[in-house]
Amino acid sequence: MSDSNIDLFDQITGLVFSKLYQSFPVTETLNVMSFMEAFPDSADRPGQFFSDTLKWLITSGYLMGEPDSKHSFTFHKCTLTAKGLEVLKAVPDSITGKSLGAQLQDAAKNGMLESVKSLTGKALSAGAQMTFSAASAWMANT
Secondary structure, eight states: OOOOHHHHHHHHHHHHHHHHHHHTTSOEEEEGGGGGGGSOTTOSOHHHHHHHHHHHHHHTTSEEEEEOSSSTTEEEEEEEOHHHHHHHHOOOOTTTOOOHHHHHHHHHHTTOHHHHHHHHHHHHHHHHHHHHHHHHHHHHTO
């Protein structure tokens, strides 16, 4: 069974979040070749998918980075933004006491891609909730 675009997006996003959380605040160069294990053999144009995923994460305010103009599918100076870091430092699980970032690191390190997808969904939901809460607070003060 092939992964849907959303599943693949969640896997790539989770692996990117894990890498940047581990290295924060040091910037990283990210290239599609470092994330090929997340792509099924049947994946169509993994480089384009990787680039579009990173561009969306940058535009949505989860990370900063610059596309390499000479090397396709490579981004330089990548790091989490304040929003991305805040989402990953959230502690949603009162049982384990681990932040989303720590849980993502564990799942990525152990090759647990289903857990990576699930945790990424939680992280993006938390980010959307933070954005909604900030917008609501701003509207209440205007």
